[in-house]
Amino acid sequence: MRLTLERRRWLWGYAFILIPLLFFLAIRIGPTLYAVWVSFHKWDPIAIDRPFIGMDNYRTLIDDKVFWKSLRNTWIYVGVGVPAGLILSLLIALGLQRMIRFTGFFRALYFLPYVTSLVAVGWVWRWMYMPNGLFNDVLSWVGIGPFKWLGSPDMAIYAIIATTVWQGLGFQIIIFLAGLESIPEDYLDAASVDGATAWQKFRDIVLPLLNPTLVFLIVTGVISNLQVFTQVRSMSSQGTGGPLNSTISIVLYVYQQAFQSLPAKMGYASAMTVVLFLMILAITIVQLKVLQRDTE
Amino acid sequence: MTSKAMQPGETGVPEVDSIRNQELERAREVALAAVGKQDRKRRYAQIVLAIMLLIGGLGMIFPFVWMVVSSLKRAQDIYSLSLIPPEPTLGNYKEVLQKTSYVRWFANSIVIATITTLSVAFFDSLAGYTLAKFRFPGSTAIFVLILSTLMVPTEMLVIPWYMMSIEFHWTDSYWGIMFPGVMSAFGVFLMRQFFMGVPNELIDAARLDGFSEFRIFWKIALPLVKPAVAALCIFTFLGNWNAYIWPLIVTRSESMRTLPVGIAFFSSESQSSFHLIMAAASLATVPVIIIFLIFQRQIIKGIALAGLKG
Numbered sequence: 001m002r003l004t005l006e007r008r009r010w011l012w013g014y015a016f017i018l019i020p021l022l023f024f025l026a027i028r029i030g031p032t033l034y035a036v037w038v039s040f041h042k043w044d045p046i047a048i049d050r051p052f053i054g055m056d057n058y059r060t061l062i063d064d065k066v067f068w069k070s071l072r073n074t075w076i077y078v079g080v081g082v083p084a085g086l087i088l089s090l091l092i093a094l095g096l097q098r099m100i101r102f103t104g105f106f107r108a109l110y111f112l113p114y115v116t117s118l119v120a121v122g123w124v125w126r127w128m129y130m131p132n133g134l135f136n137d138v139l140s141w142v143g144i145g146p147f148k149w150l151g152s153p154d155m156a157i158y159a160i161i162a163t164t165v166w167q168g169l170g171f172q173i174i175i176f177l178a179g180l181e182s183i184p185e186d187y188l189d190a191a192s193v194d195g196a197t198a199w200q201k202f203r204d205i206v207l208p209l210l211n212p213t214l215v216f217l218i219v220t221g222v223i224s225n226l227q228v229f230t231q232v233r234s235m236s237s238q239g240t241g242g243p244l245n246s247t248i249s250i251v252l253y254v255y256q257q258a259f260q261s262l263p264a265k266m267g268y269a270s271a272m273t274v275v276l277f278l279m280i281l282a283i284t285i286v287q288l289k290v291l292q293r294d295t296e
Numbered sequence: 297m298t299s300k301a302m303q304p305g306e307t308g309v310p311e312v313d314s315i316r317n318q319e320l321e322r323a324r325e326v327a328l329a330a331v332g333k334q335d336r337k338r339r340y341a342q343i344v345l346a347i348m349l350l351i352g353g354l355g356m357i358f359p360f361v362w363m364v365v366s367s368l369k370r371a372q373d374i375y376s377l378s379l380i381p382p383e384p385t386l387g388n389y390k391e392v393l394q395k396t397s398y399v400r401w402f403a404n405s406i407v408i409a410t411i412t413t414l415s416v417a418f419f420d421s422l423a424g425y426t427l428a429k430f431r432f433p434g435s436t437a438i439f440v441l442i443l444s445t446l447m448v449p450t451e452m453l454v455i456p457w458y459m460m461s462i463e464f465h466w467t468d469s470y471w472g473i474m475f476p477g478v479m480s481a482f483g484v485f486l487m488r489q490f491f492m493g494v495p496n497e498l499i500d501a502a503r504l505d506g507f508s509e510f511r512i513f514w515k516i517a518l519p520l521v522k523p524a525v526a527a528l529c530i531f532t533f534l535g536n537w538n539a540y541i542w543p544l545i546v547t548r549s550e551s552m553r554t555l556p557v558g559i560a561f562f563s564s565e566s567q568s569s570f571h572l573i574m575a576a577a578s579l580a581t582v583p584v585i586i587i588f589l590i591f592q593r594q595i596i597k598g599i600a601l602a603g604l605k606g
Contacts, residue, residue, distance in 0.1 A: 012509040013430035020423035021438055023479045028445035031456035038455060045462065095349050100342060108592045109353030112360070115588045115595070117538045119556040120577040123563045124363045127570045134362060137377050166356070171599065178600045216603075227449050230540045230556075239564055251451045251541070258455050259545055266455050273452035284447050 032277075035270045043267035050267075057271035067272065069245045070253040076157055077164070077228045077249060082221040085165045086214070089172035094202075096173065097180050107177075111170035118167060122234025125163040126150060129235075150235055153246040160235050160247055164228065172217055179213030180206070212291070219287045223280055227251055250276050360581065367574040374571045388575035392562070395572075398579055400551050401558035408473055408543075408554060409536040415478040416532045417525055423479070424487025425513050429499060439488070445481045454545055461546055468548040477536055483528050486602060490524040491517060527598035537584070555580050 039057055043050050061067050096106055113121060128134040129149035136146040150156045183206060191201045229251040233239045240256070241248025250272060258269035366374060367388055369381040376382060392398060427439045457476055458467075466472035494517050502512045518525070543554040553561065559580045563573045588595060 009430065009509075010432040013426055013432040013435060016422050016426040016430070016509075016513075017435075017438060020419050020442070020479055020484065023419070024442050024445055024481065027457075027476055027479075028448060028453070028481070029441065031453045031460070032445070032448050034456040034459075035452045045459065092349070092352065095345055098342075098345060099349065102346065104593065106349050106353055107596055108589070110356050111592070111596055111599075112357055112585065112588060114599075115534060115584055116360075116581045117540075117556045117559070117584070119538075119540055119560045119563075120580040121359065123559070123573050123577050124359045127366065127574060128359065128362060130568075130570070132375055134377070166359075169356070171603070174596055174600045175603045178604055223449075227451060229451070233540075234560060234563070251449075254451055255541070255545075259458075266459075270452075270455055273449065273455070276449055277447070277452050280447055280449055 035273055038267050039270035039274050041267040043265075043270070044263040045266060046263065053267070057268045060268065061271055061275070066245055066248065066253060067250075070241070070248045070250045071275075073157060073241075073246070073248055074226060074228065074250045077161060078222050078225040080158065081161045081164050081225050082218060084161070085168055085172055085221060086217060088165065089169050089217075090176055092169070093173045093176035093180060096177060107174070110173050113167045114170035116167075118230040119234050121167060122163060122231045125159075125166075126235045129159055150237065151243060153244045156236065156243060157247045160231055163231055163235065164225070167231075168221070168224075172221075175213060175217055176210075179210050183209045215287060215290055219283060222283055226276065226279060226283075229255065360585065363574050363577050363581070366570060367578045369571055371569070371571050388571045389579065392572055392575045392579060396558060396562050396576070397551055397553070398558070398576070401553050401555045402583075404470075404473075404552065405537055405555040408470060409533050411470075412474050412477045412536045413529050413533045415474075416480050416483050417529050419479045420483030420528060421487050421518060421521075421525060422513065423484045424489075425491045425517055427484070428488045428491035429494070429496070429517070442481050442484050446485070450476075450541065454542055457542070458545055467546055468552045470552075472546045473543050473552075473554065476542060477532075477539070480532065483532065486528055487521065487524060490521040494520050523598075523601060526594065527601040530595055530598040531602045 040052055040054055041050050042053050042056075092110060096103060096110075099106060130136075131146060131148060131151065135149065139145040139147070147155065149159045187205050187209075188201055191205055196204070228249045232241055232247050232249050232252050233255075236242050236247045241252050254269045254272050254276075257265045257272070361379075365379055365381060368384045368386070369376070370383055370385050370387070373382050423442070427435060427442075453476065461467045461472050466475065498516060498520075499512055502516050503509075507516070538556060539554070540556045540560070543557045544560070547553050547557060550558075550561075559576050562576050566572050566576075
C-alpha cells in the first residue's frame with residue numbers, strides 16, 4: 001500500500017508529537033483532573049478507606065479561619081508586592097535606558113538577585129531582619145526602632161514582600177527595558193519638537209505603548225505571587241507562616257495540610273488547590289480579554 | 297575650472313562677504329557655547345543618574361555582601377556590625393562542609409538541572425517544531441491542550457505527583473525529582489513561536505533534496521533558532537536549580553536532597569547559628585553568582601528573549 005505524500009507527513013507529525021503528548025496527558029492533564037477527584041474525598045494515603053464525601057471539603061473550607069487568613073494574606077502578597085515591584089522596576093528601567101555608559105554593569109547589578117536561590121536569600125534577609133540584626137542596628141543610629149520585623153504580626157508579611165520584590169526586580173527591569181527599546185524614537189522626537197514635557201511624553205506615548213509589557217508583567221507577577229511559598233517557609237518563624245498565621249499563604253497551608261499534618265489531609269488540601277486554580281483561571285481569562293481588546 | 301564654487305549667500309563682492317563671514321563666525325561661537333552648555337547639563341544629568349543607579353545597585357547586591365561578610369566571622373563576632381570581619385575565618389565553611397552533605401547536594405542539583413534542561417531543550421523544540429510546521433488532524437487541539445496546562449499551578453499537581461511517586465516507587469530518586477519537569481508547556485509555546493519564523497521554502501527544498509523529516513528538524517530548522525534554544529536552556533536550568541517545593545516533597549533521605557532543600561533543612565536545624573547559616577547560603581549562591589558574572593550578557597539576553605515571546 002502506498003501512502004500519499006500528505007498522509008506520510010501526517011504520520012511524521014504524529015510520531016514527533018507522540019512523546020510530548022503522552023507526557024502532557026500523563027503528568028499534567030491527568031493529575032489536574034485527579035486533584036479535582038481527590039478533593040471530593042477524605043483522603044489519607046495511609047488509610048485503606050478513602051470515602052467519597054462530595055462537597056464536604058469545600059464546606060469545611062468556608063468555616064476554616066486559617067484558610068481565610070491564608071487567602072487574605074495571599075492577596076496582600078499580590079496586592080502590595082506586584083504594584084511595588086512594577087513601579088520600582090519601571091523607574092529603574094527608565095533610568096537605565098537613559099544611561100549611555102556602563103549599562104551592562106548596571107543591568108548585572110540589578111539582575112543578580114534573580115538568579116540566586118530564594119531559599120538561600122530568604123535566610124540572608126531573615127538574618128538582616130533579626131531583632132539584633134543589621135536593620136535594627138543601622139536604624140538605631142538615627143534613633144528609630146528597634147522593630148520586631150518578622151516577629152511582628154503586623155509587619156512580618158511586608159518584610160517578606162520586600163524580599164520578594166527585591167528578588168524579582170531584575171527580571172521586571174529587563175522586560176521593561178526591552179519594551180522601552182521597542183518604542184520608536186521618532187515618536188518621542190516629534191513630541192519634543194511639539195514642546196511636550198518629559199512627563200507628558202511618558203504619560204501619552206511611553207505608557208500606552210508599554211501596555212503589552214505591563215499586562216505581561218502584571219499577569220506573571222500576580223500568578224507567581226499567588227503561589228508564594230518558598231520565601232514564607234524560609235522567613236516566617238519556624239517556617240509555619242507565623243507569627244499568629246500572619247504570613248501564611250495558600251500554598252504553605254496546602255503543604256502543611258497535605259504533607260505535615262497527621263493524618264494527612266490530601267483531599268482537603270486538594271480542595272484548596274482547586275480554589276487556587278480557579279483564581280488563576282479567572283486571571284488568565286481577564287488577561288486574554290485585555291489583550292484581545294488591545295489588538296482590536 | 298579655476299574659480300572655486302561660491303558658497304550659498306556669498307555675493308562675490310569681497311567687502312560684503314568679509315562682513316558676512318564675520319557675522320557667521322560670531323553666530324557659530326554663540327551656537328557652540330549653547331550646545332556646550334547643553335552638553336554640560338546633559339553630562340551632569342548623566343553623572344547624577346549614574347550615582348543614583350549605583351547607590352540603588354549597591355543596595356541590590358548588599359545582602360550578598362553581608363552574607364559573605366557574616367559567613368567569615370567567628371560565632372562570637374557575628375553580631376558585630378563591621379563590614380570587615382575582626383578575625384576572618386573559614387571555619388564556618390569547614391563546619392558546614394563537615395556537618396552536611398553539601399557536595400552531594402550540589403552534585404544532585406547539577407545532575408537534575410542538567411538532565412532536565414537537555415530533555416526540555418530536545419522535546420520542547422521537537423514539539424514546537426511539529427506544532428509550527430505540520431498540519432494534521434488534531435494538531436490544533438493538541439496545541440491548545442498543551443497550552444492549557446500553563447494555567448495549572450504546580451501546587452495543584454504535587455499531591456497527585458506524590459501519589460504517583462509512591463505508587464511507582466519513585467520517591468527519593470533522581471527520576472522522582474525530575475519527572476514533572478522533563479518537558480514544559482512554556483517551552484513548547486516559545487519554540488513554536490520561533491519555528492513559525494523559519495521559512496517553509498527552506499523545509500520544502502530540503503524535502504526535495506531527500507532529507508528525512510527528522511534530519512530537516514535537526515540539521516536545518518533547529519540551528520536557525522539557536523538563540524531561542526539557548527534562552528530556553530537558561531530559563532529551565534535556573535528554574536530547576538532553584539526549584540524547592542517538589543524536591544522538598546519527593547525526597548526522603550538526606551543524600552537525595554537538592555541544594556535548596558538541603559540548605560533549607562540545615563538552616564532551620566541550625567538553631568539560629570547564623571554564622572553557619574550564612575556560610576551555607578554563600579555556598580549555595582556564590583557558584584551561581586560567579587557563573588552569572590561570566591555569562592551575564594547571554595543570560596540577561598536569554599531571559600529577555602524568553603520573557604518577551606512567552
